[in-house]
Amino acid sequence: MKKVFRKRKRQGIFKYTVNEQWAVKDVSFEVAHGETYGLLGPNGSGKSTLIRILSTLLIPDHGEVRLMGHRLPDEEREVRWKIGRVSVDAAFYKKLSARENLLYSAYLYGLEPKGAEKRAFEILERLGIESRRFSDPLEEMSRGMQQKVSIARALMINPPMLLLDEPTTGLDPKSRRDVQRFLEELREEEGTTILLTTHDMNEAERLCARIGFLAHGQLVAEGASEELKQQAQTATLEDAFIKMTGESLSGDEVGNQEGGKE
Amino acid sequence: MIAGRRPMITPGRQLMAFVFRDFSLTRRYLGWVVVFTFYAMVNSATIALIGVAAKDERLTLTLIVGVLLWSFLSVLFNEIAMSVAYERWEGTLEYTFMAPVSRLVHLFGVSLYAVVYSIIRLAIVVGGLAVFIGLDLSRANLLGILIVLLVSSFAFIGLGLMAAVLPVFSAERGAEATNIFQGCLLLVSGVYYPVEILPGWLQPLAKLSPATYSLSACRKLMGLGSGQGQFVGAPISAVASELLTLTLMGVVMVPLGLWVFGHVERWAKKTGKLKRTG
Numbered sequence: 001m002k003k004v005f006r007k008r009k010r011q012g013i014f015k016y017t018v019n020e021q022w023a024v025k026d027v028s029f030e031v032a033h034g035e036t037y038g039l040l041g042p043n044g045s046g047k048s049t050l051i052r053i054l055s056t057l058l059i060p061d062h063g064e065v066r067l068m069g070h071r072l073p074d075e076e077r078e079v080r081w082k083i084g085r086v087s088v089d090a091a092f093y094k095k096l097s098a099r100e101n102l103l104y105s106a107y108l109y110g111l112e113p114k115g116a117e118k119r120a121f122e123i124l125e126r127l128g129i130e131s132r133r134f135s136d137p138l139e140e141m142s143r144g145m146q147q148k149v150s151i152a153r154a155l156m157i158n159p160p161m162l163l164l165d166e167p168t169t170g171l172d173p174k175s176r177r178d179v180q181r182f183l184e185e186l187r188e189e190e191g192t193t194i195l196l197t198t199h200d201m202n203e204a205e206r207l208c209a210r211i212g213f214l215a216h217g218q219l220v221a222e223g224a225s226e227e228l229k230q231q232a233q234t235a236t237l238e239d240a241f242i243k244m245t246g247e248s249l250s251g252d253e254v255g256n257q258e259g260g261k262e
Numbered sequence: 263m264i265a266g267r268r269p270m271i272t273p274g275r276q277l278m279a280f281v282f283r284d285f286s287l288t289r290r291y292l293g294w295v296v297v298f299t300f301y302a303m304v305n306s307a308t309i310a311l312i313g314v315a316a317k318d319e320r321l322t323l324t325l326i327v328g329v330l331l332w333s334f335l336s337v338l339f340n341e342i343a344m345s346v347a348y349e350r351w352e353g354t355l356e357y358t359f360m361a362p363v364s365r366l367v368h369l370f371g372v373s374l375y376a377v378v379y380s381i382i383r384l385a386i387v388v389g390g391l392a393v394f395i396g397l398d399l400s401r402a403n404l405l406g407i408l409i410v411l412l413v414s415s416f417a418f419i420g421l422g423l424m425a426a427v428l429p430v431f432s433a434e435r436g437a438e439a440t441n442i443f444q445g446c447l448l449l450v451s452g453v454y455y456p457v458e459i460l461p462g463w464l465q466p467l468a469k470l471s472p473a474t475y476s477l478s479a480c481r482k483l484m485g486l487g488s489g490q491g492q493f494v495g496a497p498i499s500a501v502a503s504e505l506l507t508l509t510l511m512g513v514v515m516v517p518l519g520l521w522v523f524g525h526v527e528r529w530a531k532k533t534g535k536l537k538r539t540g
Contacts, residue, residue, distance in 0.1 A: 005534050023534075052534075055360045059531045073531070080362035091353045093283070095290040104286070107279030108361045110272030137290070 001027055001063030003049055023049040025217040036187055036194040038208030042247060046217040047197035051165040054195065055085050068161055084154030088166040090146040094139040098149045101138060102156060109157045116156050123152040128178050144175035151179060164196045168203060183207055201237045215245035276363045280371025288379065299383055302333050303390035310395050320486065323493060326397065327480050328453040334384045334411060335418050335473055339444060341376035342422025347429035347437045356536055365524060373419045381411065403483040403495030410479045410501065413508045417472035420515025427526040430535055447471055472511045479504035
């Protein structure tokens with residue numbers, strides 16, 4: 001698939017230039033049912049754009065996207081029933097409590113509120129959040145706790161596919177381990193298909209059966225962690241990434257083909 | 263629930279999602295709701311006092327009808343028109359738009375809460391006005407006025423839906439444009455004056471505003487439609503033409519609003535404008 005963003009910059013009253021930025025370019029991959037697939041790439045490599053496309057929030061310019069047997073964007077209503085998404089920014093009504101935010105989601109997905117609330121609270125307790133915090137406004141919770149509520153919200157609907165966009169970025173080591181352990185349990189117990197984007201090599205190696213290296217909006221390599229290391233003839237996954245993509249994971253927005261036209 | 267399967271009783275619960283959310287937000291921002299309602303009450307009283315000072319009961323009633331009706335319609339319009347802007351500011355827009363809820367149910371849920379909220383707020387303002395300036399509504403056709411408010415709501419919901427797309431284009435500029443649109447409605451609808459005094463080139467616009475017909479109907483139902491003397495509210499049959507016009511406007515504007523919203527949503531998905539900012 002391909003996705004380009006165009007930004008107009010005014011040069012005069014009737015004159016402007018258009019900058020094109022390739023966000024995703026000729027990316028093609030498949031994820032098996034029940035598999036955890038990781039996308040590794042630095043900031044600006046196109047990870048979030050891919051997740052947004054799969055979440056029905058962006059329409060690609062070219063290519064075919066199939067998710068759980070449904071084609072996007074034509075069957076986006078069907079896809080929406082089958083996906084849960086956790087983004088790097090926990091998007092909540094910050095003045096509302098965790099309970100209110102979760103109940104809103106339960107209604108939004110047509111769930112029976114009591115049952116959905118019970119399931120969400122069980123998930124939160126497994127993630128290490130005490131039940132006395134459920135009625136606190138989200139704005140009074142730490143970033144790690146907000147992210148755990150975000151995970152509980154995505155899992156409350158029991159989706160067959162989970163789209164995780166850097167779910168552990170900014171979390172403290174304990175919270176990160178809590179989330180990673182929970183994802184492992186989820187895969188084993190529910191057989192949930194997971195697409196995970198991350199900067200974290202250890203996380204990718206621990207959770208993902210296969211990993212794709214994304215750079216400049218392109219998928220430059222994919223395979224199991226050991227296969228990637230063998231292909232690159234390196235000892236670590238990070239070295240393999242640097243060798244195969246030509247950049248480090250801490251790199252800022254790079255790799256977009258820019259061009260102006262009037 | 264079986265994973266990923268659509269529940270059977272979805273639309274009703276999804277409608278409740280928006281009512282529940284907006285009610286919860288109203289509770290959390292109750293301090294501001296009280297402040298804005300108090301301001302609306304004081305504003306209504308000060309405008310009504312212009313008529314009291316002139317010792318002109320007709321003028322006083324005309325101003326009161328205008329200020330109360332505008333208080334209702336502007337809040338209704340604003341709640342719907344700004345719903346996308348609020349979600350953008352909160353950062354929840356993407357989450358709501360990727361939920362498996364039809365835009366009809368989504369926007370109807372937002373509108374349903376807005377109508378109930380606006381009516382309760384109006385009742386509080388009327389109560390305050392009754393205490394402050396001794397407003398006597400005993401001769402008004404209150405049931406008729408309530409019917410006019412409800413029928414007018416559909417046309418204003420349609421207008422709100424069309425204005426709600428503006429913050430999709432730009433979070434900040436969209437909210438600004440929404441306020442300009444609302445200001446234009448206030449100008450051309452003859453809220454405090456007859457539309458006949460507007461410049462000739464503006465008068466055709468008055469005919470396009472649903473508020474013009476709502477005001478005309480409410481003035482008659484308050485007893486301002488007849489000549490001098492007692493102000494006795496007209497029967498509902500006296501405002502049949504206004505009700506018909508408002509109904510037709512609602513029938514056209516609600517589907518048109520949804521159509522516009524759907525097209526802009528698709529455009530936003532192609533250009534990446536649904537993001538938290540931008």
